[in-house]
Amino acid sequence: xxxxxxxxxxxxxxxxxxxxxxxxxxxxxxxxxxxxxxxxxxxxxxxxxxxxxxxxxxxxxxxxxxxxxxxxxxxxxxxxxxxxxxxxxxxxxxxxxxxxxxxxxxxxxxxxxxxxxx
Amino acid sequence: xxxxxxxxxxxxxxxxxxxxxxxxxxxxxxxxxxxxxxxxxxxxxxxxxxxxxxxxxxxxxxxxxxxxxxxxxxxxxxxxxxxxxxxxxxxxxxxxxxxxxxxxxxxxxxxxx
Numbered sequence: 001x002x003x004x005x006x007x008x009x010x011x012x013x014x015x016x017x018x019x020x021x022x023x024x025x026x027x028x029x030x031x032x033x034x035x036x037x038x039x040x041x042x043x044x045x046x047x048x049x050x051x052x053x054x055x056x057x058x059x060x061x062x063x064x065x066x067x068x069x070x071x072x073x074x075x076x077x078x079x080x081x082x083x084x085x086x087x088x089x090x091x092x093x094x095x096x097x098x099x100x101x102x103x104x105x106x107x108x109x110x111x112x113x114x115x116x117x118x
Numbered sequence: 119x120x121x122x123x124x125x126x127x128x129x130x131x132x133x134x135x136x137x138x139x140x141x142x143x144x145x146x147x148x149x150x151x152x153x154x155x156x157x158x159x160x161x162x163x164x165x166x167x168x169x170x171x172x173x174x175x176x177x178x179x180x181x182x183x184x185x186x187x188x189x190x191x192x193x194x195x196x197x198x199x200x201x202x203x204x205x206x207x208x209x210x211x212x213x214x215x216x217x218x219x220x221x222x223x224x225x226x227x228x229x230x231x
Contacts, residue, residue, distance in 0.1 A: 004161070031216075033218055033219075035218075035219075040223065041223055042122070042207050042209075042221030042222050042223050042224055043162070043207075043219070043221050044221070045218035045219065045220070048217070048218045055217075056217065056218055091161055091162070093161075105150060105167070105211070105216060106152065106164045106167060107152075107164070107219060108164060109154075109161030109162045109163070110161050111159070111160055111161050112160075112161050
């Protein structure tokens with residue numbers, strides 16, 4: 001079974017530029033998450049989708065970050081304009097489905113995109 | 119305000135011995151807990167989980183213990199192997215596990231030969 005795919009793996013941009021990340025979850029996984037992991041910290045949830053609807057975006061800086069999940073499969077996360085403090089690894093995760101059973105709640109992570117803003 | 123705390127940034131254990139990683143949480147709404155393992159340049163890999171209705175869950179060499187009254191959980195690895203050297207993250211969720219995860223800062227486990 002293929003895992004969560006993310007691209008690009010690395011990105012370097014200057015501040016005030018824009019950037020987009022792409023995620024393809026595990027086939028059949030209805031729930032998709034984006035996390036931000038700053039160096040030395042644990043991942044922090046940015047947004048959670050259930051199919052193509054947003055479940056939780058309370059920690060997403062909406063003045064510069066946006067995310068969408070069209071057709072309930074792939075997702076993109078965009079930053080515009082980027083700031084120095086956005087330098088981090090952006091992780092995408094997916095899980096089978098919420099509220100189905102305990103074994104469905106485990107989240108499976110992609111390799112992440114390392115963003116450096118200079 | 120850190121809701122999930124891993125107070126040991128690193129831990130060194132001899133191969134073959136037991137590794138014990140600790141985690142504390144403050145949010146009483148958390149009812150599902152997970153441990154993830156992370157190698158450099160890779161995403162976190164799910165290890166083991168436990169719901170708040172249990173106090174222990176075992177999977178091979180890995181056992182997670184949950185003490186709800188103390189808001190504390192621990193991961194035991196027995197016996198420790200060189201391949202276990204990695205960063206271990208404790209994570210918690212509410213809503214029975216359906217919500218997004220809140221992570222600790224991680225503990226770097228080093229298994230010495």
